[in-house]
Amino acid sequence: MPLGIRIFLVYFLFVGLAGWFVLSTVMDEIRPGVRQSTEETLVDTANLLAEILRDEVKAGSLSQSRLPELLAAYGQRQPQAQIWGVEKTQVNHRIYVTDAKGIVLLDSTGVAVGQDYSRWNDVLRTLRGEYGARSTKEDPNDADSSVMYVAAPIKDGERIIGVVSVAKPNRTLQPYIERSQTRLGWLGAGLIGLGLLIGALLSWWLSAALGKLTRYAQAVSAGQRAELPRVRGGELAQLADAIEHMRTELEGKAYVERYVHTLTHELKSPLAAIRGAAELLDGEMPAEQRQRFVANIQQEGARLQQLIERLLHLAQVEQRQGLEEQVRVPLRALSEELLQAQMARIEAAGLQLDNQIGAELAARGEAFLLRQALANLLDNALDFTPAGGLIRFSAQARAGQIELRLFNQAEAIPDYALARLSERFYSLPRPNGGRKSTGLGLNFVQEVAELHGGSLQIDNIEGGVEVLLKLPGA
Structure with a gap:
């Protein structure tokens, strides 16, 4: 399982469980919280009424006062109030008053006057001087039919002369509880979803960054040219720099070792020829023969110089992971410049030239490397073209290349040589003398093409050989 998915699953499990626990706990606290707030309001209301009713209860004139009429009118009111999105169309308080013995003197519903309420906890505890409250179901079979009762003592000095109780059905609180639970549920689900989205993005970013570094390491280990990926984040950026530094160190050591082995192997043949010729020149010989050996030394010396120069150029390209510049390089002008530089050789062999590259066509890349690559291709073509033969440049734009x-x-x-022409030090004998080149020219061209994101292809076609070089268009 990918690391990013594993991180996301762990994050999902943690956020999901934590969110569910917190949301569940808060949901469970909404109902008692609303009821506690309501009970606190009922306490205030009961104590206010106790003060208002004190004189009438003390005088025994409660039933003859206007309070029964007022309470009846209160029960008929329709507030038409909008409370946090919930419409309230009727009052829900029930108010009753008892004397010091618990006998109901006044009831806003008018059904309990004269009844003995001294055994109900709200009245009983209040008469004892305690906090009187109770919750009673109107229907024993209906859990939502409970009514909350809160009482306050009516005092004459320090003597309790009565009790006033205020009641409110819990079902009237349910719309507010459900609304709070719904809003909190949506908000909690949104926060959990946002947390999971952030976790998914974080996992994707981390997985993508690690994936880039992994693919880069795999490409480097496979010997492919790859550019160090750009990753953000302190530790990831440090890891990328560490991988790049390790690659540079390891490639540098391996490249130097391979370079020394290759150079040593290729220097053996010309050095042996020079040494042999020098030993022969040390003795007596005809001037003509001496001149021939001197020419051999000069020729092998030139070959050594060419080998070293091309190895240096190739080393510079192979060690690079990207281009130092990317400019527009007109191909028509570049090919004309290269042909002009070789004009003495072309005229000496009587070669025919045909430059079909359009003036508007241009490649994008490093001008010096592209010039060196085309120079190597042209030099190779001149070596194999017979006297009076044709050399033709052509180009076309296709799919951005x-x-x-x-x-x-x-x-x-x-056929056996076609697939090996771009190998380092692989070369075919030249038609004009049978000697081989350094075998580095086409390898250099291929490295330049790959550095530009292009390719090199060599094929036999009717009448000769064609080299196809693909480069990014400008």
């Missing part, structure tokens, strides 16, 4: 073709009349390349 420039396809540059260099054709030269020549004998077909053997």
